[in-house]
Amino acid sequence: MLSTYKLKRYLKSHLSKKRYKHTVRVAKIAKELALIYNIDVYKAEYASLGHDIAKEMNIQEARTYIDQYQIEMDPTIRQNPNLAHGEIGAIILEKKFECEDHDILEAVRWHTYGHKDMSLLSKIVYMADVIEESRCFEGVEELRRLARIDIDAAILKFYELTLDYFKENNQEMHQNTYQMIESIKEMHL
16 A cells, blocks of 8 residues: 655655645645545545645656656647646656555546546545645635535636636647536537
8 A cells, every 4th residue: 555654754854844835735625525525535645635746747758758758739738847846756756655546646636627527536635735735826715615515617717817827827738628617508508
């Protein structure tokens, strides 16, 4: 069985104190959501603890992972290689921590920009990252409420909020985000 103790020890020594505290808060919310949605709480905890394992990696190291593991170079990743930290994090969990659990790896892999085939566990980690208790932005309280009753509705609402932000700041969204939203909308037709 994968050890949360070993993972936490690694995170404490490789992440800033602020980032480590964030991961613990994300794990707390993910476990709560896992109980609500009847998902394996241990997997939710492990995936959410590992979700930002590569977040503070320097750009050169991120580019090395991107090249070595042939991570798709969406224009947003070309602009900011750190956006691939979820995909890189899944690689680290698999290689360094011998995590073979597909559900956990996918939840970590897609927590940043989503994916059209996201599992419920992946959606939980995605939203837990967005709504953890230190997050403070307009609409977060509604997202917290929605996440506890309809995870897909919460993701769609977050997309609306994010879309406005990206338009205001003249930024592009990762293609996976658009595909994830279309997939969720199709499921609810």
